[in-house]
Amino acid sequence: MSDYQMYIDGAFTEAESGDSYATYNPATGEKIADIAKGGREDVDRAVSAARKAFDEGPWPKMSGAERAALVRQMGEKIQQKINELAELEVKDGGGTIRKAMMADVNTCAGVFLKYAEYAESIPDTEDLPDFSVMPGLPGVPNYLKYEPIGVCGQITPWNFPLVMASWKIAPAIAAGNTIVLKPASITSLTALELARIADEVGFPPGVVNVVTGPGGTVGEAIASHPGVDKVAFTGSTEVGARIMQLAAPTVKKVTLELGGKSAGIVTEDVNLELAAKGILWGTFFHNGQVCESGTRAVVNEKIYDDLVSLMSEKAGTLKLGDPLDFATDEGPLVSQAQLETVERYVEIGKKEAKLVCGGSRASGDALDQGYFFEPTIFADVDNGDKIAQEEIFGPVLSVIKVKDDEEAVAVANDSMYGLAGAVWSNDIERAKGIAERMRTGTIWINEHHLLGPEHPFGGYKQSGVGYEMGVDGYRAYQAKKRIHVDANTDPNAHFTFSLIFSQ
Numbered sequence: 001m002s003d004y005q006m007y008i009d010g011a012f013t014e015a016e017s018g019d020s021y022a023t024y025n026p027a028t029g030e031k032i033a034d035i036a037k038g039g040r041e042d043v044d045r046a047v048s049a050a051r052k053a054f055d056e057g058p059w060p061k062m063s064g065a066e067r068a069a070l071v072r073q074m075g076e077k078i079q080q081k082i083n084e085l086a087e088l089e090v091k092d093g094g095g096t097i098r099k100a101m102m103a104d105v106n107t108c109a110g111v112f113l114k115y116a117e118y119a120e121s122i123p124d125t126e127d128l129p130d131f132s133v134m135p136g137l138p139g140v141p142n143y144l145k146y147e148p149i150g151v152c153g154q155i156t157p158w159n160f161p162l163v164m165a166s167w168k169i170a171p172a173i174a175a176g177n178t179i180v181l182k183p184a185s186i187t188s189l190t191a192l193e194l195a196r197i198a199d200e201v202g203f204p205p206g207v208v209n210v211v212t213g214p215g216g217t218v219g220e221a222i223a224s225h226p227g228v229d230k231v232a233f234t235g236s237t238e239v240g241a242r243i244m245q246l247a248a249p250t251v252k253k254v255t256l257e258l259g260g261k262s263a264g265i266v267t268e269d270v271n272l273e274l275a276a277k278g279i280l281w282g283t284f285f286h287n288g289q290v291c292e293s294g295t296r297a298v299v300n301e302k303i304y305d306d307l308v309s310l311m312s313e314k315a316g317t318l319k320l321g322d323p324l325d326f327a328t329d330e331g332p333l334v335s336q337a338q339l340e341t342v343e344r345y346v347e348i349g350k351k352e353a354k355l356v357c358g359g360s361r362a363s364g365d366a367l368d369q370g371y372f373f374e375p376t377i378f379a380d381v382d383n384g385d386k387i388a389q390e391e392i393f394g395p396v397l398s399v400i401k402v403k404d405d406e407e408a409v410a411v412a413n414d415s416m417y418g419l420a421g422a423v424w425s426n427d428i429e430r431a432k433g434i435a436e437r438m439r440t441g442t443i444w445i446n447e448h449h450l451l452g453p454e455h456p457f458g459g460y461k462q463s464g465v466g467y468e469m470g471v472d473g474y475r476a477y478q479a480k481k482r483i484h485v486d487a488n489t490d491p492n493a494h495f496t497f498s499l500i501f502s503q
């Protein structure tokens with residue numbers, strides 16, 4: 001029997017094939033557990049359960065307040081399990097315990113609590129202007145009714161397993177949908193713990209389903225399944241494009257949160273200490289394995305040399321080590337494969353630009369068995385270089401020199417991505433002017449990474465389709481129905497009929 005089973009129709013279950021696969025601790029390379037390895041037949045089971053729960057069950061018919069009570073309990077139970085969830089998140093996916101406690105579990109719980117509040121407070125009807133057949137004729141009342149979309153397939157990445165699962169599950173179920181979630185294969189454990197919490201809370205069977213297994217089979221089966229009404233995906237742009245193709249034949253609604261290559265523009269009047277620390281926070285948080293990471297620093301030439309040396313000095317002080325130690329600043333990368341990707345890009349970077357910090361796999365007693373990589377900075381990067389254009393998803397910063405704000409904005413916008421960005425400046429009006437010219441979905445002025453459950457997050461260009469979080473993220477899980485209410489039952493009073501009846 002697997003250590004971790006899938007969750008379908010209110011019960012934990014093995015894969016129909018009986019297959020399982022191992023998951024490993026990226027800090028030590030040791031095996032943690034065996035997980036049930038799902039296939040298409042398991043997706044069929046989960047979609048049938050979700051379909052039945054939606055088409056015949058109480059969940060979509062319940063009031064927002066009734067659903068909110070269960071969604072809120074879910075958030076509260078997550079919060080109560082902060083220690084065990086944080087530790088499991090670190091053991092399965094790397095990062096650090098500080099991040100897991102402060103960012104991952106708290107955010108995950110907060111998203112459930114916020115969407116419980118939204119389910120209670122966001123109205124499911126909205127008045128529209130009266131409909132008038134002709135100017136001067138009396139209008140007829142119209143209104144909108146918001147309804148759940150149906151069965152939602154959800155596919156999440158490995159970088160923030162708990163947070164990404166909460167971004168998917170909470171808005172969908174709060175709005176009355178049922179879900180089939182597939183977490184990333186290498187970091188599935190905490191999503192299965194969320195399923196355990198959902199089971200304890202007592203959602204009707206089939207409302208929450210979690211199917212574990214490879215993206216190429218389980219993910220593809222979800223994205224193409226005729227019983228699925230909407231697909232929500234976070235991950236690479238390449239797989240996002242594939243999801244769109246798979247969803248097209250049955251015209252599913254699609255929400256995609258994809259890659260990024262976010263720029264942080266630094267003006268010459270900046271507080272250098274703020275810019276240095278801020279850009280490193282923007283780049284090296286969770287080793288840069290974050291879609292909105294600020295991996296390109298676009299720096300005014302007047303402060304360029306000073307900032308590069310200050311950032312190099314500070315990056316050298318980041319402490320790599322045991323991710324379960326609260327004193328550790330950077331844990332391991334998620335996997336051997338991700339480590340190899342980073343190594344490959346760093347070798348490219350060494351040919352394209354000037355390495356000023358890091359550049360190697362980290363070594364030392366506590367590090368040799370894990371996938372640790374030094375925080376790495378390249379200076380004198382040309383924005384056309386591969387390391388400035390492609391998403392590395394590792395601890396690698398590219399610093400680009402510009403002469404003025406106009407060039408800075410042009411460089412920032414010269415990217416296939418448009419997910420996020422930052423402006424570092426002492427002049428807030430100037431910073432706002434720059435921010436408003438950057439073609440991305442989120443921009444922070446003198447900050448980075450702050451995403452909240454009340455604030456919509458989405459990408460321009462190839463960084464995504466649609467929005468998650470905030471009221472937009474709730475509405476993204478609803479269909480909008482217009483209802484036209486003509487109370488006049490006299491056929492002669494309906495002017496429109498004369499368009500086909502001449503007598």
Ligand code: NDP
Nearest residue numbers: 156157183184185214215219220235236239258259291393
């Ligand atoms: P993927 O985009 O491949 O994976 C994201 C999720 O999609 C996982 O659950 C994965 O399953 C699933 N998946 C993979 N292939 C398919 C498919 N054909 N159909 C449906 N689902 C699929 O990201 P990777 O983990 O491979 O990372 C590669 C790169 O993607 C990173 O280096 C980074 O650049 C980018 N990335 C971006 C993220 C973001 O937040 N924007 C997050 C993660 C990665 P499985 O785990 O089983 O492969």
